[in-house]
Amino acid sequence: MSFADRAAHIPDKPGVYLFKDDRGRILYVGKAKSLNKRVRSYFQRGQPTKVMAMLQRAQELDFIVTDSEIEALILECNLIKQHRPRYNVVLKDDKNYPYIKITVNEEFPRVLITRRQLKDGARYFGPYTRAGAMHDTLRLLKKLFPFRSCTQQRFTNRRPCLNFHIKRCLAPCTGQVDRERYAAVIREVCLFLEGRHDELVKDLTARMQEAAERLEFERAAELRDQIQAIEQVVARQKIVSTRLEDRDVVALARQGDTGQAVVFQVRQGKLVSEESLTLRGTADKSEEDVLAAFVKQYYSCASFIPPEILLNRSLGEEEEVIAAWLTAARGGKVRLETPRRGQKRELVAMAEKNASLLLAQEVVKEARDARVLAEVARALDLPSPPRRMEAFDVSHLQGREAVASMVVFQDGRPKPDAYRRFRVRSKGPDDFAAMGEVVARRFARAGDPKFAPLPDLVLIDGGKGQLTAALKAMEAAGYGEIPVFALAKEEELIYAPGRSEPIRLCRDAAALHLLQRLRDEAHRFAVEYHRAARTKKTLGSLLEEIDGIGAARRRALLKAFGSLEAIKRASVEELARVPGMNRKVAEAVHRFLNS
Numbered sequence: 001m002s003f004a005d006r007a008a009h010i011p012d013k014p015g016v017y018l019f020k021d022d023r024g025r026i027l028y029v030g031k032a033k034s035l036n037k038r039v040r041s042y043f044q045r046g047q048p049t050k051v052m053a054m055l056q057r058a059q060e061l062d063f064i065v066t067d068s069e070i071e072a073l074i075l076e077c078n079l080i081k082q083h084r085p086r087y088n089v090v091l092k093d094d095k096n097y098p099y100i101k102i103t104v105n106e107e108f109p110r111v112l113i114t115r116r117q118l119k120d121g122a123r124y125f126g127p128y129t130r131a132g133a134m135h136d137t138l139r140l141l142k143k144l145f146p147f148r149s150c151t152q153q154r155f156t157n158r159r160p161c162l163n164f165h166i167k168r169c170l171a172p173c174t175g176q177v178d179r180e181r182y183a184a185v186i187r188e189v190c191l192f193l194e195g196r197h198d199e200l201v202k203d204l205t206a207r208m209q210e211a212a213e214r215l216e217f218e219r220a221a222e223l224r225d226q227i228q229a230i231e232q233v234v235a236r237q238k239i240v241s242t243r244l245e246d247r248d249v250v251a252l253a254r255q256g257d258t259g260q261a262v263v264f265q266v267r268q269g270k271l272v273s274e275e276s277l278t279l280r281g282t283a284d285k286s287e288e289d290v291l292a293a294f295v296k297q298y299y300s301c302a303s304f305i306p307p308e309i310l311l312n313r314s315l316g317e318e319e320e321v322i323a324a325w326l327t328a329a330r331g332g333k334v335r336l337e338t339p340r341r342g343q344k345r346e347l348v349a350m351a352e353k354n355a356s357l358l359l360a361q362e363v364v365k366e367a368r369d370a371r372v373l374a375e376v377a378r379a380l381d382l383p384s385p386p387r388r389m390e391a392f393d394v395s396h397l398q399g400r401e402a403v404a405s406m407v408v409f410q411d412g413r414p415k416p417d418a419y420r421r422f423r424v425r426s427k428g429p430d431d432f433a434a435m436g437e438v439v440a441r442r443f444a445r446a447g448d449p450k451f452a453p454l455p456d457l458v459l460i461d462g463g464k465g466q467l468t469a470a471l472k473a474m475e476a477a478g479y480g481e482i483p484v485f486a487l488a489k490e491e492e493l494i495y496a497p498g499r500s501e502p503i504r505l506c507r508d509a510a511a512l513h514l515l516q517r518l519r520d521e522a523h524r525f526a527v528e529y530h531r532a533a534r535t536k537k538t539l540g541s542l543l544e545e546i547d548g549i550g551a552a553r554r555r556a557l558l559k560a561f562g563s564l565e566a567i568k569r570a571s572v573e574e575l576a577r578v579p580g581m582n583r584k585v586a587e588a589v590h591r592f593l594n595s
Contacts, residue, residue: 012036014069020060028087031076048284054087077300089293092278097127108172124303125193129275195267251312251351252291253359257283260359261294288316305330369412375511386457391522393461394434395530404438405526436469443477460486487519546592548585556580568593
């Protein structure tokens with residue numbers, strides 16, 4: 001049955017449709033109020049070049065019916081984020097952006113960084129598209145507010161740490177502060193991250209006056225210094241509205257297949273943050289469709305949705321359903337506006353200017369990266385520049401705790417969210433067997449979305465032996481057509497299958513530098529994993545020397561205390577309270593570690 005015939009049997013209901021290639025890989029995900037009408041529209045004449053290319057590659061057409069168009073929109077967002085289809089508009093850096101997480105579900109909450117937003121009762125702020133800005137924010141928080149920075153979930157310290165003595169922590173771990181006062185600090189941190197600085201300063205001022213009335217002058221002075229530090233931060237923020245309102249300003253610029261979006265975050269009338277993101281797959285799509293795709297992807301993972309979002313153009317036919325989706329997600333009305341004049345238009349124009357400047361920089365970077373990838377293709381006699389490159393390395397200590405790494409470079413740049421780690425199963429110090437095993441395991445999972453798509457080039461850290469093992473594994477898995485090379489350290493020679501002599505590139509060649517960075521990143525990632533595995537093994541081995549401690553109790557102790565040093569500091573009573581422990585075994589642990 002042809003696609004056109006199949007389209008005639010698709011229901012006239014809201015849902016999501018998926019075009020797939022001959023290997024079942026998703027090429028494009030779309031949503032529609034009427035699946036039947038939308039899918040049939042693809043087979044009308046006059047389609048854009050990119051749509052025609054997609055239809056030529058497509059071999060399957062699937063669809064999922066939903067109860068509403070909003071449900072279809074949510075499913076579409078999730079599928080695009082998970083599969084990153086080739087013909088969809090997608091965020092270039094598709095990694096999970098970091099959040100600042102506050103564990104308000106704990107008795108004495110922690111402030112930490114995470115890349116996963118869970119429904120665990122904690123509060124999340126972000127995502128931060130620039131990790132540097134997020135770390136700057138965290139450093140500032142630590143200066144302004146004395147919250148704990150340790151990771152303990154069970155307090156085992158008997159003495160406060162250095163942070164307490166330099167007034168960077170209230171030391172809840174040793175009972176130096178009660179729950180009420182610590183909760184007030186965490187509330188202040190939340191107010192600061194929400195951009196509600198006026199409310200925060202008002203709060204602190206009231207507490208300073210109360211402390212002074214109680215003749216607690218040292219405490220009042222601490223609060224005064226805190227207020228002054230916050231006011232200095234606020235003074236550096238640009239006031240963009242005399243009204244104390246929350247809004248985002250979103251602007252898009254694009255050139256060819258690349259788009260650049262900028263989001264200004266205005267909180268209580270002040271511009272508190274600017275986020276910028278690059279998009280791929282924008283060619284042959286309208287400005288409205290590209291901006292709509294960005295808005296859906298950006299706000300699907302946002303921790304805060306403001307009541308008003310200003311846009312530099314409308315979202316076309318999707319604007320109504322996107323506004324309804326945002327309203328449902330926020331739990332309150334969200335207004336989308338494309339201003340034409342006045343202060344709001346000036347804000348949008350400023351965001352547009354930033355987007356255009358950042359786009360120009362991105363286009364220059366892409367041109368440079370494209371030149372280097374073309375140079376790699378020429379040097380290695382590849383049919384086309386390798387957009388996705390994967391590198392593998394093995395790390396062990398005389399055959400013990402052998403591990404391996406797989407790192408990915410996309411368009412010449414590291415793609416950390418695609419990195420993978422392996423525990424080597426083959427025994428003994430056989431680098432060749434280990435490399436063959438790991439490459440075989442990678443290509444055995446070629447259909448797994450976590451390992452998709454297939455690479456354009458595979459690079460092995462090593463020489464001829466490692467290369468031969470990797471090539472055999474790839475051929476056995478049915479992927480012998482993928483180019484594979486080995487790059488040896490020191491001499492920096494590139495070994496290729498079927499060539500008696502290695503390839504020698506000029507030491508200052510940009511192509512060699514890129515391959516070296518790829519190989520060295522695989523080596524770093526493998527060594528880090530091996531070091532962590534060795535440390536974990538050492539801890540486990542030492543604990544299991546104790547009578548009554550098996551694998552289950554060892555895991556319970558490490559989960560409760562986090563480290564061998566913390567277990568050593570714990571009292572018998574604290575050890576006995578760990579699930580699965582009893583007093584007799586707790587005494588044995590305490591005696592063994594402190595003897």
